Amino acid sequence: xxxxxxxxxAGAMPKEAKPKIAADVTRIHCDVTGAPPQFVHVFxxxxxxxxxxxxxxxxxxxxxxxxxxxxxxAQIAREMAASIAEHTGLGADSxxxxxxxxxxxxxxxxxxxxxxxxxxxxxxxxxxxxxxxEAEAAE
Amino acid sequence: xxxxxxMVQEGQITPAQxxxxxxxxxxxxxxxxxxxxxxxxxxxxxxNGYTEGKLSTSVIVSVTADRSLAPSQRIPLxxxxxxxxxxxxxxxxxxxxxxxxxxx
Numbered sequence: 001x002x003x004x005x006x007x008x009x010a011g012a013m014p015k016e017a018k019p020k021i022a023a024d025v026t027r028i029h030c031d032v033t034g035a036p037p038q039f040v041h042v043f044x045x046x047x048x049x050x051x052x053x054x055x056x057x058x059x060x061x062x063x064x065x066x067x068x069x070x071x072x073x074a075q076i077a078r079e080m081a082a083s084i085a086e087h088t089g090l091g092a093d094s095x096x097x098x099x100x101x102x103x104x105x106x107x108x109x110x111x112x113x114x115x116x117x118x119x120x121x122x123x124x125x126x127x128x129x130x131x132x133x134e135a136e137a138a139e
Numbered sequence: 140x141x142x143x144x145x146m147v148q149e150g151q152i153t154p155a156q157x158x159x160x161x162x163x164x165x166x167x168x169x170x171x172x173x174x175x176x177x178x179x180x181x182x183x184x185x186x187n188g189y190t191e192g193k194l195s196t197s198v199i200v201s202v203t204a205d206r207s208l209a210p211s212q213r214i215p216l217x218x219x220x221x222x223x224x225x226x227x228x229x230x231x232x233x234x235x236x237x238x239x240x241x242x243x
Contacts, residue, residue: 022189
């Protein structure tokens with residue numbers, strides 16, 4: 001988490017655009033929120049069921065941890081939509097981006113319940129230390 | 140039915156693993172939420188899943204509970220769900236995202 005799902009009309013998303021958009025989405029999310037990149041997931045679908053495309057050619061839907069400000073969410077949506085438009089050649093009005101909140105306490109990743117926004121550094125330190133101990137014990 | 144959405148990367152889960160994951164996830168739902176899981180199995184096409192900007196090996200499983208859960212109830216369930224997926228999908232801890240949602 002976050003999980004960003006990109007849905008696009010058939011043929012609207014060139015193969016070579018996907019790694020560029022995935023890199024941009026990861027960078028934008030981390031720049032805006034301060035979250036670590038390890039757990040940023042970006043999955044692409046063509047004519048998938050979610051999010052519904054309506055009259056758009058591409059949509060990006062982010063399930064992010066609750067606690068981000070409206071300004072942060074608006075910046076994420078704006079910059080990610082711009083990235084998709086840039087890398088696909090689609091017009092800006094053909095791309096839409098939005099996010100929904102998921103409480104951090106609902107999600108486990110790497111065997112630990114995710115931290116609340118702003119507490120990532122301490123969480124990552126403890127998480128990596130735990131994994132190191134487990135790896136040592138397994139040897 | 141309990142809704143269970145399972146997202147996997149194409150080519151990374153064998154048919155036998157998928158069968159086991161479907162059965163175990165559905166049984167998990169029945170055990171804890173009273174009804175068998177309705178499995179929404181989503182395969183991310185090869186080359187279309189990225190984690191940390193690199194091709195992904197992650198699985199994401201999301202189950203909607205039948206009631207609001209306190210942390211003391213949710214955390215053991217998250218561990219159990221994660222263990223099912225670590226074991227049957229042969230993933231490391233960092234490759235499994237498990238989510239247990241409250242009902243809307």
